Amino acid sequence: MPYLTRIQAGEPDVLFTGRPVAYERTGGSSGGSKLIPYSAQGLQDFQTCIVPWLANTVRRHGITGRAYFSISPAARKPEFIGSVPVGLSDAAYLGERAGYVLYQQTAVPFSVSDIQDISVWRAQTREYLRAAHDLELISAWSPTFLLRLLADFPDTRELWPDLKVVSCWTSGPSHRYVKDIRRLFPHAVIEPKGLLSTEAVVTVPDLTGQPALACPGFFEFAQNGQVLLDSELALNAEYEVMVTTASGLYRYMTGDRVRYDGCNSDGRPLLEFIGRDALTSDLVGEKLTEAFVGKCLEMIPGFAMLVPDVTRPGYVLISEHDVGPDILSLLDNHLGINPQYAYARKIGQLAPPRALKCRSPLLIVEKVMRQRGVRLGDVKPTALRSEEFWLGLFEGCRI
Numbered sequence: 001m002p003y004l005t006r007i008q009a010g011e012p013d014v015l016f017t018g019r020p021v022a023y024e025r026t027g028g029s030s031g032g033s034k035l036i037p038y039s040a041q042g043l044q045d046f047q048t049c050i051v052p053w054l055a056n057t058v059r060r061h062g063i064t065g066r067a068y069f070s071i072s073p074a075a076r077k078p079e080f081i082g083s084v085p086v087g088l089s090d091a092a093y094l095g096e097r098a099g100y101v102l103y104q105q106t107a108v109p110f111s112v113s114d115i116q117d118i119s120v121w122r123a124q125t126r127e128y129l130r131a132a133h134d135l136e137l138i139s140a141w142s143p144t145f146l147l148r149l150l151a152d153f154p155d156t157r158e159l160w161p162d163l164k165v166v167s168c169w170t171s172g173p174s175h176r177y178v179k180d181i182r183r184l185f186p187h188a189v190i191e192p193k194g195l196l197s198t199e200a201v202v203t204v205p206d207l208t209g210q211p212a213l214a215c216p217g218f219f220e221f222a223q224n225g226q227v228l229l230d231s232e233l234a235l236n237a238e239y240e241v242m243v244t245t246a247s248g249l250y251r252y253m254t255g256d257r258v259r260y261d262g263c264n265s266d267g268r269p270l271l272e273f274i275g276r277d278a279l280t281s282d283l284v285g286e287k288l289t290e291a292f293v294g295k296c297l298e299m300i301p302g303f304a305m306l307v308p309d310v311t312r313p314g315y316v317l318i319s320e321h322d323v324g325p326d327i328l329s330l331l332d333n334h335l336g337i338n339p340q341y342a343y344a345r346k347i348g349q350l351a352p353p354r355a356l357k358c359r360s361p362l363l364i365v366e367k368v369m370r371q372r373g374v375r376l377g378d379v380k381p382t383a384l385r386s387e388e389f390w391l392g393l394f395e396g397c398r399i
């Protein structure tokens with residue numbers, strides 16, 4: 001019987017000691033959603049990474065006022081396997097003590113997470129934030145979550161004059177939104193977050209805000225068929241992360257590509273998130289990864305995503321802006337760094353990339369990911385989607 005089936009049936013000591021205290025579903029960004037059990041120690045490992053980072057941020061920036069930690073609307077109805085919940089509140093990852101402190105300081109009550117109607121959730125969240133004039137800290141995973149939530153808000157310098165820190169993803173595909181975040185919060189420090197997923201915490205910001213390898217868990221790094229330990233990594237080289245966790249994942253390929261940037265003063269490896277190797281598109285053998293495509297799209301401002309067109313094999317650039325032939329030619333050249341793509345273009349297997357200007361394409365992405373059970377605040381910007389249905393959805397919002 002498969003391990004997960006045995007765990008769900010209530011059998012103890014399968015893959016880890018005891019029974020799970022919770023389950024989480026992955027977002028399914030690179031395929032179907034997966035059910036991940038959390039052991040008591042596994043959940044404690046999340047807290048061991050997150051709570052010290054939060055305490056350091058509060059201490060380093062002298063935060064004494066209220067804070068806003070992104071609270072998403074309910075993505076799905078309450079679900080249990082036996083008596084074990086599927087899905088945890090954001091506060092559960094902080095532990096009881098830190099969660100209580102956040103409960104006392106939060107600018108938006110946790111109860112908004114019970115709202116399933118996005119428009120109602122958004123209106124109430126915005127109302128609470130408008131009233132929080134002593135707000136000093138904003139923490140959200142996705143920068144696009146903040147940009148959408150606070151669209152058309154008044155000048156944040158006047159609304160929140162004491163705002164000190166905005167923490168969100170700033171690397172990989174999220175990097176293109178950092179300028180927009182800085183414009184929205186010109187008076188605050190923009191602090192990067194680490195690399196965290198449903199499966200594991202990979203990096204946590206250190207005392208200087210750099211992404212240091214997390215302590216809980218055992219990490220290995222794959223490159224060109226080799227598997228290395230962190231002590232064997234080469235400066236500026238890129239690797240795919242493999243992790244073994246206390247929740248029963250063994251040598252699990254996360255699909256995350258990172259770059260090794262040396263060690264911090266404590267000797268911990270510094271790993272910059274590049275993108276997702278697990279997100280791959282392959283129409284005629286070209287095998288484009290999201291990490292690679294993200295680099296190719298760096299010259300395009302705002303929303304930019306590549307999706308496949310299977311009717312005339314090739315790729316379509318989805319953007320909010322007009323994209324001229326010069327940019328498309330440059331994109332084609334960048335993609336041609338991949339030799340399989342270049343060969344497919346040369347022999348006519350792949351058509352040249354074309355552009356599709358869309359109205360609010362991020363709304364389309366949010367809707368699809370919400371249907372997959374992803375919390376709104378966890379929707380990650382991505383440079384590539386491989387499923388065939390995306391093009392049809394974006395065609396529907398063509399400008």
